[in-house]
Amino acid sequence: MSKLDWKAIEKQPSGSHFDLEQALDSLKYNSDGLIPAIAQQHDTGEVLMMAWMNKLSIEETLKTKQVCYWSRSRQTYWRKGESSGHQQTLISMATDCDADTLLLKVDQKGPACHTNRRSCFYNEITEEQVTISADPIA
Amino acid sequence: MSKLDWKAIEKQPSGSHFDLEQALDSLKYNSDGLIPAIAQQHDTGEVLMMAWMNKLSIEETLKTKQVCYWSRSRQTYWRKGESSGHQQTLISMATDCDADTLLLKVDQKGPACHTNRRSCFYNEITEEQVTISADPIA
Numbered sequence: 578m579s580k581l582d583w584k585a586i587e588k589q590p591s592g593s594h595f596d597l598e599q600a601l602d603s604l605k606y607n608s609d610g611l612i613p614a615i616a617q618q619h620d621t622g623e624v625l626m627m628a629w630m631n632k633l634s635i636e637e638t639l640k641t642k643q644v645c646y647w648s649r650s651r652q653t654y655w656r657k658g659e660s661s662g663h664q665q666t667l668i669s670m671a672t673d674c675d676a677d678t679l680l681l682k683v684d685q686k687g688p689a690c691h692t693n694r695r696s697c698f699y700n701e702i703t704e705e706q707v708t709i710s711a712d713p714i715a
Numbered sequence: 716m717s718k719l720d721w722k723a724i725e726k727q728p729s730g731s732h733f734d735l736e737q738a739l740d741s742l743k744y745n746s747d748g749l750i751p752a753i754a755q756q757h758d759t760g761e762v763l764m765m766a767w768m769n770k771l772s773i774e775e776t777l778k779t780k781q782v783c784y785w786s787r788s789r790q791t792y793w794r795k796g797e798s799s800g801h802q803q804t805l806i807s808m809a810t811d812c813d814a815d816t817l818l819l820k821v822d823q824k825g826p827a828c829h830t831n832r833r834s835c836f837y838n839e840i841t842e843e844q845v846t847i848s849a850d851p852i853a
Binding site: 581583586587588589590591592593594595596597600601613615617621622623624626627635639640669670671672673674675676678679680690691692694697698699700701702703704705706707708709710711712 | 719721724725726727728729730731732733734735738739751753755759760761762764765773777778807808809810811812813814816817818828829830832835836837838839840841842843844845846847848849850
């Protein structure tokens with residue numbers, strides 16, 4: 578199957594649609610077959626974390642509605658919340674104009690971060706210093 | 716200077732602060748010296764785009780409050796909006812628990828996407844198909 582030409586379709590109006598299988602095969606995975614995925618709480622807009630997916634974890638996430646990443650450190654599928662209970666239910670998924678990043682809108686149960694903070698982005702960086710900006714919630 | 720131990724500081728309470736220079740040297744850049752940066756509109760929460768920064772572009776962004784990325788395709792600094800006029804003013808910057816991703820809260824002037832859509836994440840992915848979900852605003 579030929580690749581989906583993301584550059585060509587960018588001119589098309591909203592509502593235009595394309596084959597899923599071709600699109601997933603045409604995402605710009607890195608040399609390890611992975612694509613970064615941003616998880617955002619769907620109702621508050623809070624950005625919770627960024628992790629990595631491969632094609633199979635994307636397909637499983639779309640099918641089960643429970644977010645499944647690929648763990649680069651453990652080199653295995655990482656069904657978010659499987660051990661912690663802090664699942665992410667998928668609300669919607671999108672890719673960007675050049676198809677090299679995913680945005681997942683999710684419903685996060687409890688903390689997203691392994692430190693038990695709601696979001697992983699708790700190290701605030703200013704011109705002066707880095708400051709921890711949140712405490713664990715659980 | 717020794718590296719900042721992100722794993723050790725994750726136990727510290729909010730308000731704890733650390734040296735900026737040491738922290739920026741301790742971010743987990745990839746083999747090209749780059750770290751992914753998510754840009755989010757600060758007031759609406761909309762995720763606008765993801766691009767890449769190196770240490771110098773982070774420092775310039777903190778200093779000037781105008782977001783500066785590193786363009787992987789053009790291999791040069793990319794002062795967002797320099798040619799398009801669609802600048803991003805930095806509101807705040809954070810890194811995550813393992814210091815391998817940045818989150819920039821910004822005030823985006825006009826569209827963030829080169830297609831003139833507000834956000835780059837306009838290719839919605841469902842179990843059935845991929846659908847273009849937004850039109851250009853400019």
